Amino acid sequence: MVKQVPDIERVRxxxxxxxxxxSSAEGVTNPFDLNALEVGVQIKERLGGRITAISxxxxxxxxxxxxxxxxxxxxxxxxxxxxxxxxxxxxxxxTLACAIRELGRFDLIVCGEKTLDGDTAQVGPEVAELLGVxxxxxxxxxxxxxxxxxxxxxxxxxxxxxxxxxxPCLITVTKNVNIPRLPTLRDKILARKARVEVWDxxxxxxxxxxxxxxxxxxxxxxxxxxxxxxxxxxxxxxEGDAEELADxxxxxxxEVGALKMERGNVD
Amino acid sequence: xxxxxxxxLMVFAEQEESVIHPVTxxxLGKGRELADxxxxxxxAxxxxxxxxDEAFNLIRHGADRVYLFEDRSLKEFDAVRYxxxxxxxxxxxxxxxxLVGATRIGRSLAPRVAAALRTGLTADxxxxxxxxxxxxxxxxxxxxxxxxxxxxTRTRPQIATVRYKVMKPPEPDPKRRGEIIRRDxxxxxxxxxxILKKERVRGVDLTEAEVIVSCGRxxxxxxxxxxxxxxxxxxxxxxxxxxxxVDCGWVERERQVGFSGNVVKPKVYIACGISGSPxxxxxxxxxxxxxxxxxxxxxPIFNVADYGFVGDMYEIVPLLVxxxxxxxxxxxxxx
Ligand SMILES: Cc1cc2nc3c(=O)[nH]c(=O)nc-3n(C[C@H](O)[C@H](O)[C@H](O)COP(=O)(O)OP(=O)(O)OC[C@H]3O[C@@H](n4cnc5c(N)ncnc54)[C@H](O)[C@@H]3O)c2cc1C
Ligand SMILES: Nc1ncnc2c1ncn2[C@@H]1O[C@H](COP(=O)(O)O)[C@@H](O)[C@H]1O
Numbered sequence: 054m055v056k057q058v059p060d061i062e063r064v065r066x067x068x069x070x071x072x073x074x075x076s077s078a079e080g081v082t083n084p085f086d087l088n089a090l091e092v093g094v095q096i097k098e099r100l101g102g103r104i105t106a107i108s109x110x111x112x113x114x115x116x117x118x119x120x121x122x123x124x125x126x127x128x129x130x131x132x133x134x135x136x137x138x139x140x141x142x143x144x145x146x147x148t149l150a151c152a153i154r155e156l157g158r159f160d161l162i163v164c165g166e167k168t169l170d171g172d173t174a175q176v177g178p179e180v181a182e183l184l185g186v187x188x189x190x191x192x193x194x195x196x197x198x199x200x201x202x203x204x205x206x207x208x209x210x211x212x213x214x215x216x217x218x219x220x221p222c223l224i225t226v227t228k229n230v231n232i233p234r235l236p237t238l239r240d241k242i243l244a245r246k247a248r249v250e251v252w253d254x255x256x257x258x259x260x261x262x263x264x265x266x267x268x269x270x271x272x273x274x275x276x277x278x279x280x281x282x283x284x285x286x287x288x289x290x291x292e293g294d295a296e297e298l299a300d301x302x303x304x305x306x307x308e309v310g311a312l313k314m315e316r317g318n319v320d
Numbered sequence: 321x322x323x324x325x326x327x328x329l330m331v332f333a334e335q336e337e338s339v340i341h342p343v344t345x346x347x348l349g350k351g352r353e354l355a356d357x358x359x360x361x362x363x364a365x366x367x368x369x370x371x372x373d374e375a376f377n378l379i380r381h382g383a384d385r386v387y388l389f390e391d392r393s394l395k396e397f398d399a400v401r402y403x404x405x406x407x408x409x410x411x412x413x414x415x416x417x418x419l420v421g422a423t424r425i426g427r428s429l430a431p432r433v434a435a436a437l438r439t440g441l442t443a444d445x446x447x448x449x450x451x452x453x454x455x456x457x458x459x460x461x462x463x464x465x466x467x468x469x470x471x472x473t474r475t476r477p478q479i480a481t482v483r484y485k486v487m488k489p490p491e492p493d494p495k496r497r498g499e500i501i502r503r504d505x506x507x508x509x510x511x512x513x514x515i516l517k518k519e520r521v522r523g524v525d526l527t528e529a530e531v532i533v534s535c536g537r538x539x540x541x542x543x544x545x546x547x548x549x550x551x552x553x554x555x556x557x558x559x560x561x562x563x564x565x566v567d568c569g570w571v572e573r574e575r576q577v578g579f580s581g582n583v584v585k586p587k588v589y590i591a592c593g594i595s596g597s598p599x600x601x602x603x604x605x606x607x608x609x610x611x612x613x614x615x616x617x618x619x620p621i622f623n624v625a626d627y628g629f630v631g632d633m634y635e636i637v638p639l640l641v642x643x644x645x646x647x648x649x650x651x652x653x654x655x
C-alpha cells in the first residue's frame with residue numbers, strides 16, 4: 054500500500070493559520086512505502102509471485118503508482134473517486150480493505166510504518182483488522198520468508214521480538230528494513246507505457262457499503278489547526294565575548310542545579 | 321454526548337514483563353482530571369499473566385475500577401489476542417472515551433480495536449480536554465509537527481493514543497480504594513503469529529536523562545563531537561543530537577531528539593548549534609530549563625530558550641568545560 058504525500062521539506066506553511074499550501078510542493082511517494090515495496094520485490098525475486106501496488110488518492114497520485122511499476126510492482130491500482138475524499142484513517146482503511154477483498158486471495162500486505170502527512174501509523178493495523186488477518190507493526194528486519202509465512206524482527210517495546218507470521222498477514226516496515234533500489238532508465242520507460250488501473254466507488258460495489266467511504270464514513274474531524282510555535286517562552290538572551298558568556302553560562306548551570314557536584318552522586 | 325448510553329473513561333494499562341509502562345499513569349492522571357470534571361468513572365483494563373499486584377497500583381494512581389484479564393496466552397503482547405478481549409469489554413462497559421499510550425504497543429493495538437468497533441481513533445495526542453457535553457477534544461501534531469490539529473470524534477467510544485511524557489503522572493495515593501473485576505479470558509489458541517525470540521533492547525535512553533547536551537549542524541567535523549560529549553560527561557548528562565548529524569551517520573539514531581526521534585523532558589536541555597526547527601522543538605520544548613548556544617541571534621531556538629547565548633560554541637563550550645572542571649576540583653579540595 055503506497056500513498057502520495059506533499060513534500061514536507063518544501064511545502065509552505067502559513068504560520069498564522071497553520072494551513073499548508075498543497076500547491077506549493079509536488080507530491081512525492083511516502084518514503085516508508087518505498088521500503089514496503091522493496092520488501093515485496095525481494096520476496097518476489099526469491100520465491101516468485103506477483104506484486105500489486107494500491108493507493109487511494111487524487112488522480113495525480115498516478116505518478117506514484119507508475120513509480121512503483123518501475124520499481125518492480127506487476128500491477129497498480131489507484132482508488133480515486135469524489136466519494137472517497139475527506140476520509141480519515143477508518144474510512145481510508147475501509148476503502149483499501151474493500152479493494153484488497155475485491156482483488157481476491159493474497160499472502161502478504163506490506164505497508165510503510167507511517168505517512169509523512171497523516172503520521173498516524175494506523176492504516177496498516179486497521180486494514181489488518183478489517184480483513185481479519187494478523188499483523189506486526191514496526192518491522193526493522195525481514196529475517197526469513199517461505200511459501201507459508203514470514204519471520205520478522207520488530208522493536209515493539211523494551212525488547213526486540215522475532216515474530217513468525219503465517220500468511221495471509223500484514224506487516225508495516227520502518228526505514229531500517231532495507232534500502233529501496235532505484236529504478237533503471239529502461240524500467241522507467243516501460244512503466245511510462247504501463248497501465249495504472251483506476252477504480253472508483255462503483256468498482257467496489259460488490260464488497261462495500263458506500264456509507265463507509267470518504268467524509269461520510271469518517272468519525273473524526275479536524276475542527277481547527279494552529280501553529281505549534283505560538284507558545285514560546287523566550288527568556289533572556291545574552292551576548293558578549295566567549296569568556297564572558299562561558300562565565301554567565303556556568304552561573305546559569307549552577308543556579309538551575311545542573312552541575313554534577315550539586316546534583317549529588319549521579320554516576 | 322447527550323442522549324447516548326456511553327459514559328465514563330477507560331485507560332489501557334500497558335505492561336511488559338509485569339511492569340506497567342509509565343505512560344499508563346500519565347493517562348490515569350489526565351483521565352482522573354477529566355472524569356472528575358464530568359462526574360463520571362475512570363476505569364482501566366489490564367491484560368497479562370501474574371499482574372494482579374499491578375491492578376492495585378492502577379487504583380493507587382486514580383482508577384476507580386480495574387478490569388483484569390489474566391491468562392498464559394496474554395503473557396506477551398499480541399494485538400489479536402488483546403483485541404479479542406478488549407473489544408467485548410468495551411461493547412459491554414461502554415465507556416465514552418478509551419485512552420491508549422502512543423507507544424509502539426499502543427499504536428499497534430488501538431487501530432485494531434477502533435476498526436473492530438468501527439469508531440474513530442486519533443493518533444499521538446499531545447493534549448486532551450472535554451467540552452460541556454462530554455465530547456473529547458483531541459490535540460495532535462500534523463504534517464510532521466509543523467502544525468497542530470484539534471480533532472473531534474462523533475462515534476463512541478472516542479479512542480485516542482497519547483504521547484508518552486506530555487502529561488504529568490499523578491502522585492500515587494496508597495490509601496485509594498477501588499474495585500478489581502476479574503474477567504473470563506477469551507483464549508485465542510492460534511493468532512497466526514508466534515514469538516520465536518525476545519531480547520532486551522540495549523542502548524542509551526534519552527527519555528530518562530536529567531541533563532541533555534545536544535548538538536546540531538553547527539558541528540563542522542565529526543571529530544569535534546568530543547567537545548560536546550565532554551560537556552555532557554562533566555555534567556553527568558547524556559549526549560543527544562538533532563537529525564542531520566544522525567542522517568549523516570555521525571551520531572547513533574537513538575540519540576536523536578525531535579519529532580522522528582525521542583521526545584525528551586530533562587531538567588536541563590542544552591542545545592548547541594541547533595537552529596530550532598519545528599521538528600526539533602517538538603522533541604524538547606517541554607524540558608524544565610532550555611539553554612541554547614547559537615551564533616545566529618535570529619535562530620528560532622531562542623524563542624523557546626530560557627537562557628540564550630549568542631556566540632560561537634566552539635569557543636564557549638571548551639571554556640565552560642574547563643571552568644566546570646576547575647570548580648569541581650576546588651569543591652573536592654574543600655571537602
Ligand atoms: C518528517 C521530518 C521529521 C524530522 N524529524 C526531526 C527530528 O526528529 N529531529 C530533528 O532535529 N530534526 C528533524 N527534522 C529535520 C528538521 O526539519 C531540521 O532540518 C533539523 O532539525 C535541523 O537541524 P539543525 O538545527 O542541527 O541544523 P540547522 O538548521 O542547519 O542549524 C544549525 C545551526 O547551527 C548554528 N551554528 C553554526 N555554527 C555555529 C557555531 N560555531 N556556534 C554556534 N552556533 C553555530 C547556525 O546558526 C544554525 O542555527 C525532521 C524533518 C522532517 C521533514
Ligand atoms: N491513501 C492511502 N493509500 C494507500 N496506502 C495508504 C494510504 N494511507 C496510508 N496508507 C498505508 O498505510 C501506512 C500508514 O499510514 P498512516 O496511517 O497514514 O500513517 C502507509 O505507509 C501506507 O503504506
